[in-house]
Amino acid sequence: MDRTTILTELKKVLVPYTENKTMLDGITEETDLIKDLKINSANLVDIIIDAESQYNIEIDFDSAEKMYLIGNCIDIISDKLNQSA
């Protein structure tokens, strides 16, 4: 799965957690989940859990800690996908 495909799937995961739908449509790798998308930090856990089932991967604590920019999320998801492939 390439980065663009991961990003498209990731958008679907984020929909329920942000009010800022315009911002979500235009996200880039530099978009910050909390600062830009105004996602409640407590919901990052829910997003990680949803991403796990979306991509059929398992995200550990150390990886989860790094997931604050869209680009970081794609890095982690891509890593985990490669590990399981």
Added chain:
Amino acid sequence: MYNNIIACLPYKSSFLFVDNVTALSDNGVTGEYTLKPDSFFYEDHFIGNPVTPGVIITEIMAQIGLVVFAIYLMTDDKIGTDVVMSKDSFPLLTSTEVSFFKMVLPGEKVTVSSEKEFFRFGKLKCKVEMHNEQAELVARGVFAGIVKNALINKQK
């Protein structure tokens, strides 16, 4: 039976809403509380007509359904969770979605039961129900919370 956990709760007197913990497991918790007729909120809510405020019902559900349960999950090393209890840790409610079905009057005893949806990265999310002594559903909701300043055990 499980009441030693009540001593770990960071509340006292007028804001401690747990009398008994009657069941505890990796999947859920059940506990009881009897509303004290001389509680501070009855004098003002409502004037001359004391009814337990929804926020207090919510707090009772959160203390039993999330806080008691989270302390159990974090301190029981069998479970292999992500975090362990620290002295300075305190619980924070992060979201609630509750429906209320019946009023609760002064002196009533309520039973709260909570079922785990997940406990990961220090966040606990549960389905929580409250019943009265007639076993009627009083309130039902989905609660989530985190524990602030919990020691994090990265070894897992």
